[in-house]
Amino acid sequence: MNLIRTGKAGTLESSDVMITVRNNPANDIEIKLKSIVEKQFGNHIRSFVTSLLEQMDVHSVIVDIDDRSALDCVIRARLETALYRAAGIKVFRWEEME
Amino acid sequence: MKLRRTMLYVPGNNPNMVKDAHIYRSDAVMFDLEDSVAVQEKDAARFLIFRALTCIDYENTETVVRINGLNTPFGEDDVRAMVRARPDIIRLPKTETPEDIEAVDALIGAVEKEAGIEEGSIRLFAAIENARGVVNAYRIAVSSPRLVGIAFGAEDFVTNLNTQRSKEGMELFTARQEILMASRAAGLHAIDTVFSDVNDDEGFRREVTLIKNMGFDGKSVINPRQVSIVHELYTPTIEQINSARKILRAIEEAEKEGSGVAAVDGKMIDKPIVERARRTLELAQVSGIYLDEIDEEVPNAE
Amino acid sequence: MPNNSAGRNIPSQIAGIESVKAFEGAFVNTPLVRKQKGSRTLPRLNKLVESLEQAVLKSELKDGMTVSFHHHLRNGDMVLNMVMDVISNLGIKNLTLASSSLTSAHEPLIRHIKNGVVTRLVTSGLRDKLADEISHGLLEIPVLFHSHGGRARMIETGEMRVDVAFLGVPSCDVYGNANGYSGPSACGSLGYAMVDAVHASRVVLITDNLVEYPNTPFSIHQDQVDYIVKVDQIGDPEGISAGALRMTKNPRDILIAQYATHVIEHSGYMENGFSLQTGSGSISLAVTNFLREVMLRKNYTASFALGGITGSIVRLHEEGLIKRLLDVQSFDKEAIRSIAENRYHTEIDASYYANPHNKGCATNKINVVILSAMEIDTNYNVNVLTGSDGVIRGASGGHSDTAIGSGISIIVAPLFRGRTATVVDRVQTVITPGETVDVLVTDHGVAVNPKRQDIFERLKTKHLPLYTIEELQKKAEKITGKPEPVQFEKRIVGVVEYRDGTILDVIHQVKE
Numbered sequence: 002m003n004l005i006r007t008g009k010a011g012t013l014e015s016s017d018v019m020i021t022v023r024n025n026p027a028n029d030i031e032i033k034l035k036s037i038v039e040k041q042f043g044n045h046i047r048s049f050v051t052s053l054l055e056q057m058d059v060h061s062v063i064v065d066i067d068d069r070s071a072l073d074c075v076i077r078a079r080l081e082t083a084l085y086r087a088a089g090i091k092v093f094r095w096e097e098m099e
Numbered sequence: 100m101k102l103r104r105t106m107l108y109v110p111g112n113n114p115n116m117v118k119d120a121h122i123y124r125s126d127a128v129m130f131d132l133e134d135s136v137a138v139q140e141k142d143a144a145r146f147l148i149f150r151a152l153t154c155i156d157y158e159n160t161e162t163v164v165r166i167n168g169l170n171t172p173f174g175e176d177d178v179r180a181m182v183r184a185r186p187d188i189i190r191l192p193k194t195e196t197p198e199d200i201e202a203v204d205a206l207i208g209a210v211e212k213e214a215g216i217e218e219g220s221i222r223l224f225a226a227i228e229n230a231r232g233v234v235n236a237y238r239i240a241v242s243s244p245r246l247v248g249i250a251f252g253a254e255d256f257v258t259n260l261n262t263q264r265s266k267e268g269m270e271l272f273t274a275r276q277e278i279l280m281a282s283r284a285a286g287l288h289a290i291d292t293v294f295s296d297v298n299d300d301e302g303f304r305r306e307v308t309l310i311k312n313m314g315f316d317g318k319s320v321i322n323p324r325q326v327s328i329v330h331e332l333y334t335p336t337i338e339q340i341n342s343a344r345k346i347l348r349a350i351e352e353a354e355k356e357g358s359g360v361a362a363v364d365g366k367m368i369d370k371p372i373v374e375r376a377r378r379t380l381e382l383a384q385v386s387g388i389y390l391d392e393i394d395e396e397v398p399n400a401e
Numbered sequence: 402m403p404n405n406s407a408g409r410n411i412p413s414q415i416a417g418i419e420s421v422k423a424f425e426g427a428f429v430n431t432p433l434v435r436k437q438k439g440s441r442t443l444p445r446l447n448k449l450v451e452s453l454e455q456a457v458l459k460s461e462l463k464d465g466m467t468v469s470f471h472h473h474l475r476n477g478d479m480v481l482n483m484v485m486d487v488i489s490n491l492g493i494k495n496l497t498l499a500s501s502s503l504t505s506a507h508e509p510l511i512r513h514i515k516n517g518v519v520t521r522l523v524t525s526g527l528r529d530k531l532a533d534e535i536s537h538g539l540l541e542i543p544v545l546f547h548s549h550g551g552r553a554r555m556i557e558t559g560e561m562r563v564d565v566a567f568l569g570v571p572s573c574d575v576y577g578n579a580n581g582y583s584g585p586s587a588c589g590s591l592g593y594a595m596v597d598a599v600h601a602s603r604v605v606l607i608t609d610n611l612v613e614y615p616n617t618p619f620s621i622h623q624d625q626v627d628y629i630v631k632v633d634q635i636g637d638p639e640g641i642s643a644g645a646l647r648m649t650k651n652p653r654d655i656l657i658a659q660y661a662t663h664v665i666e667h668s669g670y671m672e673n674g675f676s677l678q679t680g681s682g683s684i685s686l687a688v689t690n691f692l693r694e695v696m697l698r699k700n701y702t703a704s705f706a707l708g709g710i711t712g713s714i715v716r717l718h719e720e721g722l723i724k725r726l727l728d729v730q731s732f733d734k735e736a737i738r739s740i741a742e743n744r745y746h747t748e749i750d751a752s753y754y755a756n757p758h759n760k761g762c763a764t765n766k767i768n769v770v771i772l773s774a775m776e777i778d779t780n781y782n783v784n785v786l787t788g789s790d791g792v793i794r795g796a797s798g799g800h801s802d803t804a805i806g807s808g809i810s811i812i813v814a815p816l817f818r819g820r821t822a823t824v825v826d827r828v829q830t831v832i833t834p835g836e837t838v839d840v841l842v843t844d845h846g847v848a849v850n851p852k853r854q855d856i857f858e859r860l861k862t863k864h865l866p867l868y869t870i871e872e873l874q875k876k877a878e879k880i881t882g883k884p885e886p887v888q889f890e891k892r893i894v895g896v897v898e899y900r901d902g903t904i905l906d907v908i909h910q911v912k913e
Contacts, residue, residue: 010143010146011143014113014114014115015115015819016114016115016118016819016820017114017115037819038790038819038820038821038884040790040791040885040887040888040911041789041790041821041884041885041887042820042882042884042885043885044885045882045885069819070818070819070820070821071114071819071820072114072118072154072155072820072880072881072882073154073882074118074150074151074153074154074155075114075118075147075150075151077150077154078143078146078147078149078150078151079143079146079147081146081150082142082146082147085142085146086142093176093179093180095149095179095180095183096183096213096214118880119844119845119880122653122656122844122845123652123656124866155880156879322652323652323655323656324652324655327659387864
């Protein structure tokens, strides 16, 4: 997946997460996490997001996460939305998503 | 007996509500990708509901997704995504013709096939929201084996009619009747429209009582507080239960004696009455009433 | 034999009279009365001192002593900060500060702790930045956390000696009769302050509202008071009490409240003449409103409500649905108005309220109590003091006092908040032991403590979503995922005392 611009998804409402993604000039996966549940789930969120990125074939990205205690499925949905927006993709490959 | 007394609207881009919409114990939850989601967020809502349906256990609650119409830029993507997420039902808004249903039916079928899902497993609900749909109600109702029900959307309907909603609801009378007739003739459920004034308990109860008496199977609700009110009104009362039991007992007695005719309180019991009595008891049971806990009245010596 | 000062002849020994000390003159041995009668130009008898500084000096406060405050002014309190600033400026150090609780208004204490003015805290709760810093090791000596009843116990028995009590009072006369009913900083009941007024070695009243003598009815008595200081403002009215609290519109809170009301109705504890205590949270308020409907339907009246009194409870009382109100803390303007006007809305002190070691406290007589929880574990132990991240952020309060005294104690809380589960394997800190907790009501289901089979039997056919607490914990974990255990240092920053004075739990410093 090629990120051609910044993609943002989600809100700062309780139980949601705001995720912003853009291409990383350093060609690496960089995750910046700010979470109200850092102590309990910080490490999990970082590794979860990393594995999602790998699954989606995204290797060069800066991910800014402002987490308001969102469940995993919400984090995933917001990340996917942000990536697709950043990649400018209009046709979704749902078969790959399951 | 499948209960669809309540279909709770859940805005599709709201994680706080989506994550456990089933706690309000409505018979169905309807995740909305259409009117409650801004145009710029259609994709976000689609991803959110896709992930919610695949990851969250909604227990015994029926899951429904209201997609955008196929005539919008979003409808087709909604179907492609949602079929794979396997909700119980996809609800098509603003259904006007049987061709609308046929189109979405075909698309669902195609995606089911692609995804290796058993064909026909995802059902359909048609929402009729304008005059054209009302006029085509029966043809819509029989247009697809996937259809399990028709929902009525009054807001768009009254706009289409060039009027507005009133307390008594006379402007909705024909539409409601048409949808009911069509649904019953086709063996489908009929669901009434939302009542938007969440502070008017009295008015809400009146409307639910009205549509229940008309024959509707349930109502779309926009506030969780409305759920228990609808369920309460749809649950048979103790008097109704006892009356039903009396009738069924009388029939049993008559059959034992070999006579085909029975009477209760001086009135002849014929087939429709027996059917209604059976339905009442079934509804009571499915609604969770412990029938063995209700004291039966002592039968009169006839 | 010599005459006494009245010119009377008194034998130095009289059979049957233990000691004979001769009269020395009317004014000699009665220090507080005027030495001179008759002068109309002298000021009226009073205990006023010109400034807080004067009051501190006169009270003879020294290094290492214990000072006390109350929290009836809640988030609007200005008294504690004013007094501590003065104490700090006087160079006094190493004090133990015993405030019945500490709120978000008390952040300035951080500075006093850093400067060594305060080296020990005894309180029911801590919040915000102060709590956070203490969780991270601000104080050398652990904070002693107590319940409301526990504090009254330790003061009455002398376990904790208060050297100087600095009590902010909304209305006060020149001789020390004070109450909380009137004035710009009215706060209602002064229940916690009343205990200090009785037992502290020195009592200083601070008021912004001096009224005519005698200020009756009074909660604090003139004969308990040493000095009085008049200041411009003792509290911010916005922070002292809320206006009329509207019932929540949050569907989740309403759902929980509906279940809780259903539990109460069918628990066997709701009958004509029952008694109740509810908190001030939004779920509690909703329960109060729903209970009203049940009471009207069943034609029940409650004999009394205890608390923590809110306007919702007052409304029920004024409708005739609750006969009497016993009030140790008045939460909102309606409650304050009511306690001022109504003799059946009675102020009680903290000992009467919940001291387990007096001759019988009010919490013993409660039938139904609604309580909140930050966490509850599969043994029904409840934590209301620390968050799931181990950081102090709440208060012990009357939780453990009411849980044990009540016929049925009901915890109301969402199953999880965000992705933080409320129902856990093991709470971070035990405030209320599980053996006193009867029912948990969440938005996802209801659990009854196995010790209460009697309640379970009554509830099981009432269409409630009943689960075991283990099932609820697993449900929560399945949805939120399993959190990493919080890391702590070895150092203890807080000690939790149960209401009887024994130590229930300890709080460790969080690792950063």
